[in-house]
Amino acid sequence: MSKWSRSLTAAGVTTAGDRRDYDAQRRLVARFRRTSYLAVRLLLPPPLLPHVVAMTAVMHHGDNLLDTGPRARREAAWAHWERRVRDGLATGTSDDPLIRALVRTVAARPLLGRRVEEYLSTATAELEFAGFATEDDYQAYVDAYSLPAFMLVAELLGPDGDDDGRYRAACRTFIDGSQRLDFVNDLAEDLREGCLGIPASTLEKFSVTTAELAAGRPSAGLRELLDEQIGLARAALLESRGLTGLVPAGSRRLVRTLIEIELLTADAARERGPGLLRAAAGPPKVRAARALLRGGA
Numbered sequence: 001m002s003k004w005s006r007s008l009t010a011a012g013v014t015t016a017g018d019r020r021d022y023d024a025q026r027r028l029v030a031r032f033r034r035t036s037y038l039a040v041r042l043l044l045p046p047p048l049l050p051h052v053v054a055m056t057a058v059m060h061h062g063d064n065l066l067d068t069g070p071r072a073r074r075e076a077a078w079a080h081w082e083r084r085v086r087d088g089l090a091t092g093t094s095d096d097p098l099i100r101a102l103v104r105t106v107a108a109r110p111l112l113g114r115r116v117e118e119y120l121s122t123a124t125a126e127l128e129f130a131g132f133a134t135e136d137d138y139q140a141y142v143d144a145y146s147l148p149a150f151m152l153v154a155e156l157l158g159p160d161g162d163d164d165g166r167y168r169a170a171c172r173t174f175i176d177g178s179q180r181l182d183f184v185n186d187l188a189e190d191l192r193e194g195c196l197g198i199p200a201s202t203l204e205k206f207s208v209t210t211a212e213l214a215a216g217r218p219s220a221g222l223r224e225l226l227d228e229q230i231g232l233a234r235a236a237l238l239e240s241r242g243l244t245g246l247v248p249a250g251s252r253r254l255v256r257t258l259i260e261i262e263l264l265t266a267d268a269a270r271e272r273g274p275g276l277l278r279a280a281a282g283p284p285k286v287r288a289a290r291a292l293l294r295g296g297a
Helices: 003-010 016-032 034-043 049-067 071-091 097-108 112-122 135-157 166-185 187-193 200-205 210-214 222-245 249-277 285-296
Strands: none
Touching (some): 016 034, 034 049, 034 285, 049 097, 071 112, 112 135, 135 249, 166 249, 187 210, 187 249, 200 222
């Protein structure tokens, strides 16, 4: 019996149909986020693994619906998906294997239901995203979209209760660093799509124009802009190391490793510098592997 099969059993996913539903989400997550998938496979306790995989798949599917295609098509696709998810949660069934896995995971971890509701209620902030005028606009986006999406998984990794809000605040610090890093690292892709995640006020501060960036002509201020943004991302990620003291023992190795891999990515992005206009940077494979191994030690 494979580790994945054992984890399904440990999570109480025992019927053939339920196992097929979770298997489909495992394949999806393994394709689009290989390093993170390897981390959860290696570092999470078996009873938690299928549920984290399922909610990661939900988050990815939602991102695709909200990001892909013309605005009208995205709005229609999201509205259809939201109705189906709400119907699945209300009836306990669906003809979609992803929604069935979501429903089963929420049944196993009832507190997750409030996170799903928050996500469904605020995710349209991504539909409305057309770049940021100011840093405040970026921070509002983190609150409205990035954090609720991240909490779909973070709820599973965290403590049973968060009465003082410390866990959510620490998650917010992590996702601020991670989202800012993504916007800097995805500069080439965002330029092709015509919508940057770096605020216009920040571009202006360093005398950088989108026209110059789109033409692949880095201005003198680009390096300073990247250093500032990556520095802010890195500072938030370093601060978020406090998360490891707030999660149960079974989640600590994974949380610690994911933060370290994000820090490695930040270092790689800083080293690439203006080369981010051509392609994103990734964590060095050997160092990422070492982080995974240290986490699993």
